[in-house]
Amino acid sequence: MNNNTLLFSYGSLQQPEVQLSLYKRVLTGNEDLLLGFKLAEKLLYNQYPIIIDTKDYTDVISGIVFELTLEELKFTDDYEGEQYRRIQVKLESGREAWCYVM
Numbered sequence: 001m002n003n004n005t006l007l008f009s010y011g012s013l014q015q016p017e018v019q020l021s022l023y024k025r026v027l028t029g030n031e032d033l034l035l036g037f038k039l040a041e042k043l044l045y046n047q048y049p050i051i052i053d054t055k056d057y058t059d060v061i062s063g064i065v066f067e068l069t070l071e072e073l074k075f076t077d078d079y080e081g082e083q084y085r086r087i088q089v090k091l092e093s094g095r096e097a098w099c100y101v102m
């Protein structure tokens with residue numbers, strides 16, 4: 001049984017230095033699109049992007065889908081902190097992945 005899960009990243013988790021710090025490895029992923037969401041005009045702490053669920057499927061966020069272990073997903077929860085919550089989303093490719101929203 002595969003204990004891995006998919007994570008859609010649209011921000012800092014795409015950075016190799018963040019991946020090395022969190023997971024002790026650099027991730028490989030595939031580009032995908034998240035429909036029905038848009039980037040907020042403001043950044044969290046003037047640094048981190050925030051996405052908003054608009055339910056308007058002309059709104060699109062481009063990002064990368066990474067495969068993580070369940071343990072790595074827990075590290076990601078800690079990294080994202082209380083400002084973000086993890087939700088399940090369906091991507092344009094039809095894949096389901098976790099994503100962090102405000």
